[in-house]
Amino acid sequence: xxxxxxxxxxxxxxxxxxxxxxxFRLTFGQQDVDNQVRPVVRVLxxxxxxQNAVRSITGAANEIREKxxxxxxxxxxxxxxxxx
Numbered sequence: 001x002x003x004x005x006x007x008x009x010x011x012x013x014x015x016x017x018x019x020x021x022x023x024f025r026l027t028f029g030q031q032d033v034d035n036q037v038r039p040v041v042r043v044l045x046x047x048x049x050x051q052n053a054v055r056s057i058t059g060a061a062n063e064i065r066e067k068x069x070x071x072x073x074x075x076x077x078x079x080x081x082x083x084x
Contacts, residue, residue: 009041
């Protein structure tokens with residue numbers, strides 16, 4: 001695995017999704033103070049890989065949610081005065 005760190009972009013909205021020639025184009029943006037969306041980066045995903053990409057993101061999000069929930073449950077048990 002490469003040790004190179006890819007460029008990072010902060011985005012809080014998907015401002016546009018389009019499809020042409022077998023490629024989905026997802027434009028990610030930042031919402032400014034005045035509710036204007038400024039495009040930040042566009043990701044191109046081949047149409048035949050979009051479902052795999054969405055599944056991967058969903059799976060990762062579910063794993064993170066479960067870990068956070070478990071940590072929250074462990075912490076609440078340690079701090080529960082009724083448990084002692």
